[in-house]
Amino acid sequence: MIALPRVGDVFIPDGDDARRWAQDELSKGEYEAAKPTWFDRMAADVVEWIASLFRGDGTGAIAPVAVTIIVIVIIAALIVALVVWGRPRASRAVRRRVDLLGERDDRTAAQLRADAERRAKAADWNGAIVLRFRAIARSLLERDLIDPAPGATAQGISREAAAPFPAFADRLHDAATSFDAVRYLEAEADADAYTRMAETDDALRAASPLSAPSAPQAVPA
Numbered sequence: 140m141i142a143l144p145r146v147g148d149v150f151i152p153d154g155d156d157a158r159r160w161a162q163d164e165l166s167k168g169e170y171e172a173a174k175p176t177w178f179d180r181m182a183a184d185v186v187e188w189i190a191s192l193f194r195g196d197g198t199g200a201i202a203p204v205a206v207t208i209i210v211i212v213i214i215a216a217l218i219v220a221l222v223v224w225g226r227p228r229a230s231r232a233v234r235r236r237v238d239l240l241g242e243r244d245d246r247t248a249a250q251l252r253a254d255a256e257r258r259a260k261a262a263d264w265n266g267a268i269v270l271r272f273r274a275i276a277r278s279l280l281e282r283d284l285i286d287p288a289p290g291a292t293a294q295g296i297s298r299e300a301a302a303p304f305p306a307f308a309d310r311l312h313d314a315a316t317s318f319d320a321v322r323y324l325e326a327e328a329d330a331d332a333y334t335r336m337a338e339t340d341d342a343l344r345a346a347s348p349l350s351a352p353s354a355p356q357a358v359p360a
Contacts, residue, residue: 248278264328271336272318293318303348
């Protein structure tokens with residue numbers, strides 16, 4: 140049988156002792172670690188503020204209207220920006236990193252031409268033609284005259300380039316055909332084929348692209 144303490148044996152602390160005991164207990168490490176940090180208090184304040192925007196008790200009744208107006212203004216500003224400035228274009232530095240004709244190549248058109256000339260001096264006509272056509276495509280990209288999709292073929296690039304340069308349509312087609320023959324059919328090129336490719340490249344560099352036709356003028360009655 141368990142002996143229970145008598146009432147007289149139980150110590151009941153007074154108010155000061157109870158307060159001191161509570162302070163000593165709460166000062167222990169586990170209680171200190173459980174206290175909310177400044178971040179916890181700030182997060183709670185933010186949540187409380189957001190919740191207050193949607194209360195219907197009068198304190199936040201006007202807030203939802205203000206939030207709605209702000210959202211509408213932001214959306215309208217974005218729409219106006221798109222209408223005025225259009226869709227943002229990728230920078231040329233980014234565009235140069237796009238796969239071009241089956242390879243990822245960051246060389247500029249000038250660098251590709253220089254490399255093609257070195258191949259030509261070494262009588263590597265196949266390598267020279269491949270690099271020179273890449274130079275043509277890169278030059279058109281740098282001038283923002285074409286925007287080929289990833290995986291675009293040489294013929295696809297030549298057709299796209301023919302839009303701003305319709306007078307070069309046949310020469311562009313022939314250049315793309317030479318590129319395909321050397322690159323994929325393992326045909327043997329010669330100096331004449333490279334000369335035609337280089338002349339097409341040089342002529343395109345000197346030519347002005349076809350501008351968009353102006354709106355027809357109204358004829359007076």
